[in-house]
Amino acid sequence: MLKCLTMMLLAVFLPTANLAAAEQVALQLKWKHQFQFAGFYMALEKGIYKDAGFDVAIRELPLGKSAVQLLVDGQTDYAVVDTGALLSYAEGVPIMVLAAIYQHSPLALMVINPDIRTINDLHGKRIMMAPGLNADIIAALGKAGIGSGDFIRQDISFDVRDLIDGKTDAFTVYVTDQTRQLETLGVPYRLFRPKKQGIDFYGDILVTTDTILKEKPEQAMAFTRASMRGWNYALAHIDETLDVIEKKFNPQHLSRSQLRFEALKTKEEMILGDVVDLGYMSDKRWNHIAGVYQSLGLLPAGFDVSGFVYHDEPGFMDMLSKYRWELGMMVLLLSSLFLAFYNIRLRHVVSARTRVLNELNRELEKLTLLDGLTCVGNRRMFEQAFSSEWHRALRNEYSLSLLLIDIDYFKLYNDLYGHQQGDVSLRQVASTLVGVCKRAEDTVVRYGGEEFVALLPGTDMEQASILAEKCRQAVLDLQLPHERSAVSEVVSVSIGVSSVLPVTDIEAMSLLESADMALYRAKAKGRNRVEQAT
Numbered sequence: 001m002l003k004c005l006t007m008m009l010l011a012v013f014l015p016t017a018n019l020a021a022a023e024q025v026a027l028q029l030k031w032k033h034q035f036q037f038a039g040f041y042m043a044l045e046k047g048i049y050k051d052a053g054f055d056v057a058i059r060e061l062p063l064g065k066s067a068v069q070l071l072v073d074g075q076t077d078y079a080v081v082d083t084g085a086l087l088s089y090a091e092g093v094p095i096m097v098l099a100a101i102y103q104h105s106p107l108a109l110m111v112i113n114p115d116i117r118t119i120n121d122l123h124g125k126r127i128m129m130a131p132g133l134n135a136d137i138i139a140a141l142g143k144a145g146i147g148s149g150d151f152i153r154q155d156i157s158f159d160v161r162d163l164i165d166g167k168t169d170a171f172t173v174y175v176t177d178q179t180r181q182l183e184t185l186g187v188p189y190r191l192f193r194p195k196k197q198g199i200d201f202y203g204d205i206l207v208t209t210d211t212i213l214k215e216k217p218e219q220a221m222a223f224t225r226a227s228m229r230g231w232n233y234a235l236a237h238i239d240e241t242l243d244v245i246e247k248k249f250n251p252q253h254l255s256r257s258q259l260r261f262e263a264l265k266t267k268e269e270m271i272l273g274d275v276v277d278l279g280y281m282s283d284k285r286w287n288h289i290a291g292v293y294q295s296l297g298l299l300p301a302g303f304d305v306s307g308f309v310y311h312d313e314p315g316f317m318d319m320l321s322k323y324r325w326e327l328g329m330m331v332l333l334l335s336s337l338f339l340a341f342y343n344i345r346l347r348h349v350v351s352a353r354t355r356v357l358n359e360l361n362r363e364l365e366k367l368t369l370l371d372g373l374t375c376v377g378n379r380r381m382f383e384q385a386f387s388s389e390w391h392r393a394l395r396n397e398y399s400l401s402l403l404l405i406d407i408d409y410f411k412l413y414n415d416l417y418g419h420q421q422g423d424v425s426l427r428q429v430a431s432t433l434v435g436v437c438k439r440a441e442d443t444v445v446r447y448g449g450e451e452f453v454a455l456l457p458g459t460d461m462e463q464a465s466i467l468a469e470k471c472r473q474a475v476l477d478l479q480l481p482h483e484r485s486a487v488s489e490v491v492s493v494s495i496g497v498s499s500v501l502p503v504t505d506i507e508a509m510s511l512l513e514s515a516d517m518a519l520y521r522a523k524a525k526g527r528n529r530v531e532q533a534t
Helices: 001-012 034-043 067-072 085-090 135-143 180-187 210-215 215-238 238-248 258-272 285-293 317-321 325-340 345-367 378-394 410-417 419-436 461-477 509-524
Strands: 023-028 056-059 076-079 093-098 108-111 126-129 154-156 170-174 190-192 205-209 400-407 443-448 451-457 493-500 530-532
Touching: 023 067, 023 215, 034 056, 034 215, 034 238, 034 258, 056 215, 067 076, 067 093, 067 205, 085 093, 085 135, 085 285, 085 400, 108 135, 108 180, 154 180, 154 190, 170 180, 170 238, 180 258, 180 410, 190 410, 205 210, 205 215, 210 215, 215 238, 238 258, 258 410, 325 530, 378 400, 378 443, 378 451, 400 410, 400 461, 419 443, 419 461, 443 461, 451 461, 461 493, 461 530, 493 509, 509 530
Parallel strands: 023 056, 023 076, 126 154, 126 170, 493 530
Antiparallel strands: 076 205, 093 205, 108 170, 108 190, 400 451, 400 493, 443 451
């Protein structure tokens, strides 16, 4: 019996292989070559496409062209596009989506004009966009009451310097890429992300035509699986991937540090490969996206997305491969039950192990709320704490304050001293902030990159500003050398302070947005300072 169980386990856990006939295919990208498409490059470079039987040509997007149109015109077999492809499908374009590579969209609108403070200020302004690649931007503008006729649309130049030179008022950017360019130039900017308008769409998605799926469904699935394996490799071997991009896919001549910045942002914030499988799509999420479009009048009411989302119908070996861990656990459970007939004491062992497992699960839940580098709370902890403290302050009628803290010129610090020393500095700054905001009810989290947030319940603007100044001085007192800082010889921080007495007609996110605007002013006024929200 045990021998049979062992053979079952081996059958479950052994990887399966898919063979495909050799075939030339073309993949059309939605942008210029950069880390954004690293998984496809590595599938080509490491022979993953070749092993799957494909000779793949990867093409960057020509200026003024639409990847969806190139696909429909038969100039490519597969294309990387955004969720705007759903609108094309609704207009009768015969395409289907195979996989979602980015679980969140990195698209945002960037402005540098200090008079443009909210997305509503873009009414009547010039906005640079790429043809057919702005679905969530258009949705966010629509939700802010800005329709297609309420702004001046310009074809994107792919050169963010046009924003600096005043050739446009807002520039469509990827937060994984162009934000770094302006930070390197020392140009203050503001981002309008669709997520703040309640628009959380998929980012890059892989699509093909109905014809290919009808005539060559095996090819489509084999190409998709090979592409996802390429992405898994790229994310697990970032340095090697950057080497390949620098040598073969870098017509923009992006620096190594710029490519690494994009790689880490992509891995940690957009793809979420440690949370869901690469390529994962949810019908519920697509229905939500369609619902947003319907609310903006871009899709008819009751629109059905089922014909747009392709679901592979896997064979037995595919199912075995996909669910091998679940099946393995089932086999192990059956083994345990079999042995239980011969040893009644196993029930006590299982009970003890269950108690340990529950304890481990509780500890794991705590770890999911901590930033792995600095050991302070992470963004998920902030979102939970913010929601809880906002409602508590609303209920008990006391003030709630927030400090938005950003380390000055931290990208330049990393460039000079290296990322390892940068990590050490982040840990020291985090520990210092916790030491200042030390009440049991205070929450200090790493909000992202070099940005921290301190949530201060029961604290008004005056008290919060005093704490902010203490935080700023405490970081200076660390005496961490920073030769490339333009404001101090040591590491310093800029802090935006906001405070509010919550009432039912105030949006909770206004507290964070006010702190963000105050931080923006602190940077614009020279950094290493505290600014209050007005």
